[in-house]
Amino acid sequence: MASTVIGAGITVEGEITTDEDVVVSGTVRGKLSAKEAVTIEHGATVEADVTGGSLVVAGSLTGNVVANERVDLQQGARVIGNVKAARVTIADGAQFKGNVDMDV
Amino acid sequence: MASNESIIGRTTRVRGRVTGAVDLLVLGFVDGEIAVSGDVTVDAHGLVGASVQGRRLVVRGAVKGDLLGEEAVVLEDGARVVGDVRAPRVAIAAGALVRGYVETGEGNGAPARASRSEAAARPAAQARVAPPPQASRPSPGGPAGKPAPAIHVAGGGGSSANNSGHGRAAARRPPPPVVPALKKAKGQIAKKKER
Numbered sequence: 001m002a003s004t005v006i007g008a009g010i011t012v013e014g015e016i017t018t019d020e021d022v023v024v025s026g027t028v029r030g031k032l033s034a035k036e037a038v039t040i041e042h043g044a045t046v047e048a049d050v051t052g053g054s055l056v057v058a059g060s061l062t063g064n065v066v067a068n069e070r071v072d073l074q075q076g077a078r079v080i081g082n083v084k085a086a087r088v089t090i091a092d093g094a095q096f097k098g099n100v101d102m103d104v
Numbered sequence: 105m106a107s108n109e110s111i112i113g114r115t116t117r118v119r120g121r122v123t124g125a126v127d128l129l130v131l132g133f134v135d136g137e138i139a140v141s142g143d144v145t146v147d148a149h150g151l152v153g154a155s156v157q158g159r160r161l162v163v164r165g166a167v168k169g170d171l172l173g174e175e176a177v178v179l180e181d182g183a184r185v186v187g188d189v190r191a192p193r194v195a196i197a198a199g200a201l202v203r204g205y206v207e208t209g210e211g212n213g214a215p216a217r218a219s220r221s222e223a224a225a226r227p228a229a230q231a232r233v234a235p236p237p238q239a240s241r242p243s244p245g246g247p248a249g250k251p252a253p254a255i256h257v258a259g260g261g262g263s264s265a266n267n268s269g270h271g272r273a274a275a276r277r278p279p280p281p282v283v284p285a286l287k288k289a290k291g292q293i294a295k296k297k298e299r
Contacts, residue, residue, distance in 0.1 A: 007110035008126070010126055011123045
């Protein structure tokens with residue numbers, strides 16, 4: 001259960017920092033940094049640099065991503081930006097433009 | 105459930121503006137303006153550093169900024185509010201701390217809300233910022249009612265609604281002239297001399 005929910009219809013313009021899980025269904029512009037899992041749901045719009053423990057994207061994300069564990073781009077995701085994580089998966093049907101850095 | 109309500113979690117800090125059309129529950133920090141068309145709840149651990157606007161505001165935590173409710177503002181036990189509170193209905197429970205101007209009534213949630221009473225009462229509420237001119241004893245030349253409310257506001261820690269009331273009462277009755285006070289002082293001196 002996520003502790004922070006940016007629901008559909010909510011817009012946050014600025015910086016979000018948290019130690020908890022974050023679920024974004026609405027809009028975030030600025031910066032998003034979490035220590036745990038970040039989920040960008042289908043229909044969500046994130047125009048921000050994102051850092052987190054792990055990241056699951058099903059919505060639209062514009063910005064650079066750094067995750068400690070993994071990044072999963074699900075079907076329907078639309079990501080423009082660089083992704084840096086130990087493990088990165090891109091599902092069939094996900095749109096992606098950017099660099100991938102898996103600490104090789 | 106999650107789609108209808110947004111939650112700013114306990115350890116979450118938002119620096120910036122939060123806007124939207126749904127309900128918002130603040131358990132953490134928001135250093136920025138909140139303006140939603142749904143309900144806003146600031147939990148006991150929640151902290152908002154700027155103005156909050158919503159349909160119905162429930163505060164159990166701390167808000168440093170104005171509260172503007174379209175329907176109601178409810179300040180519950182444990183609420184700490186520094187700022188003005190405006191809504192058609194305002195409830196302040198025992199244990200809630202408020203410092204600021206409070207106004208209830210219809211039309212306060214609407215954008216055009218500059219009523220005459222508000223314009224008259226606001227200077228009294230904000231008078232604590234300005235230094236009271238010639239504080240305690242006005243000179244006989246200028247027994248104006250204006251310094252008196254400023255003194256009341258500066259001294260009183262109560263709600264501003266009461267302060268504005270004091271201001272009006274003081275304006276009707278100007279402070280007593282200096283002459284009786286001098287008579288009293290003379291009498292005391294005389295008594296001392298007699299002893």
